[in-house]
Amino acid sequence: MIPSSAPATAPPAAPARSLAPDLARGFMLLLIALSHAPAFVDGDAGPAPLDAAARFLKSLLADNQARNMFVFLFGYGLVQLARRQEDRGAGWASVKSLLRRRALWLVVVGFLNTVLFVPIDIVAVYGLTLLLLAPLVRAREPVLWWTVALTLVPATLLLAWQSVMAQTRPSTIAEIMEPTLGAHLVASIPSWPAKTVVSVLIVVPAMFVGVLAARRRVLDEPERHLPLLRRVAVIGIGLAVAGRLPAALMAAGAWSTTSAPVSWAVAVAHDLTGYAGGVAMAAVVGLVAARIRRGRLVAALAALGQRSLTFYLFQALLWVVLFYPFALSLHDDMGQAATLGVAAGVWVLSVALADGMRALGHRGPAEILLRKLTYRSYGR
Numbered sequence: 001m002i003p004s005s006a007p008a009t010a011p012p013a014a015p016a017r018s019l020a021p022d023l024a025r026g027f028m029l030l031l032i033a034l035s036h037a038p039a040f041v042d043g044d045a046g047p048a049p050l051d052a053a054a055r056f057l058k059s060l061l062a063d064n065q066a067r068n069m070f071v072f073l074f075g076y077g078l079v080q081l082a083r084r085q086e087d088r089g090a091g092w093a094s095v096k097s098l099l100r101r102r103a104l105w106l107v108v109v110g111f112l113n114t115v116l117f118v119p120i121d122i123v124a125v126y127g128l129t130l131l132l133l134a135p136l137v138r139a140r141e142p143v144l145w146w147t148v149a150l151t152l153v154p155a156t157l158l159l160a161w162q163s164v165m166a167q168t169r170p171s172t173i174a175e176i177m178e179p180t181l182g183a184h185l186v187a188s189i190p191s192w193p194a195k196t197v198v199s200v201l202i203v204v205p206a207m208f209v210g211v212l213a214a215r216r217r218v219l220d221e222p223e224r225h226l227p228l229l230r231r232v233a234v235i236g237i238g239l240a241v242a243g244r245l246p247a248a249l250m251a252a253g254a255w256s257t258t259s260a261p262v263s264w265a266v267a268v269a270h271d272l273t274g275y276a277g278g279v280a281m282a283a284v285v286g287l288v289a290a291r292i293r294r295g296r297l298v299a300a301l302a303a304l305g306q307r308s309l310t311f312y313l314f315q316a317l318l319w320v321v322l323f324y325p326f327a328l329s330l331h332d333d334m335g336q337a338a339t340l341g342v343a344a345g346v347w348v349l350s351v352a353l354a355d356g357m358r359a360l361g362h363r364g365p366a367e368i369l370l371r372k373l374t375y376r377s378y379g380r
Helices: 019-040 048-062 066-087 092-116 123-138 141-168 179-189 192-215 226-251 260-291 296-304 308-324 336-362 365-375
Strands: none
Touching: 019 048, 019 066, 019 226, 019 260, 019 296, 019 308, 019 336, 048 226, 048 336, 066 092, 066 123, 066 192, 066 260, 092 123, 092 179, 092 192, 092 308, 092 365, 123 141, 123 192, 141 192, 141 260, 226 260, 296 308, 296 336, 308 336, 308 365
């Protein structure tokens, strides 16, 4: 038996990686770009039908669903990290300390992202959640399922409240952009602590479903779990489409309501089934990974997934450069449809750059930095 006091070791040197989690992270960055980019424009500067279609697609596919896929994969990655350390002889006490060290640095990275780039960061929320709940990474399955169940309802209600408020008082980041770089650098600091703490509740359900999936190596070995992946994909996507369609139609202007109960029902259905949709999309990628032939495109997309933190921050940097008043200031010149095109273009550029890094054997600057900071006191 490995003693619990055995120290966490230095990071393993380029271990063999499972394809599905990396493919999922690469695809996830597209959904995140589609979710974020429209927040940086003032309104509908493009053709009305195209902008309405863009709002429909964004609400149906990305809003509160891309994040859940991201959180699911974050939880999945925690088990992978812990497993690698325990396989190398580290005890759980040391692994837990390592996870918390990583969490602390994620909070720092998320704070810097909020200050330097955009106020829609989720990295710090992941870090704080892990910092608070690291022991649950090794908790028994019933404990994890109860954690998911008990947090799902309040998390959904919190999201629904945010959605209902957005229906009555629509707002975008474009409306609160600061005109100068100096003002931008301090604008988000006062609200960052409260927003980060409150958002912890939102990420817990999908995060620990990811932990449960990783325990069974569902994405590491998708060929062994095809029936489960099919069920999750079909049921989850079916629920997501049915539950999110009313809100998507409302976002597109196809219908509206003045009834508060109806507004709440639409918001709850949209956000609750977003959890199902986020996990289901990861399952779809697992099914694809089990069948797909590896080629240049697959390698490039996996390379993007391996560098997901770097390119998440890269997206944030580009939103500042493209849209903020002290940079290119395109926030007044684009409609919703155009921003989705920009989001897709940013993602394609990210795939190309990640593939170039892969060819050069470069991990990605954010991953290198986080790795060094996390393992600094353990390396030898």
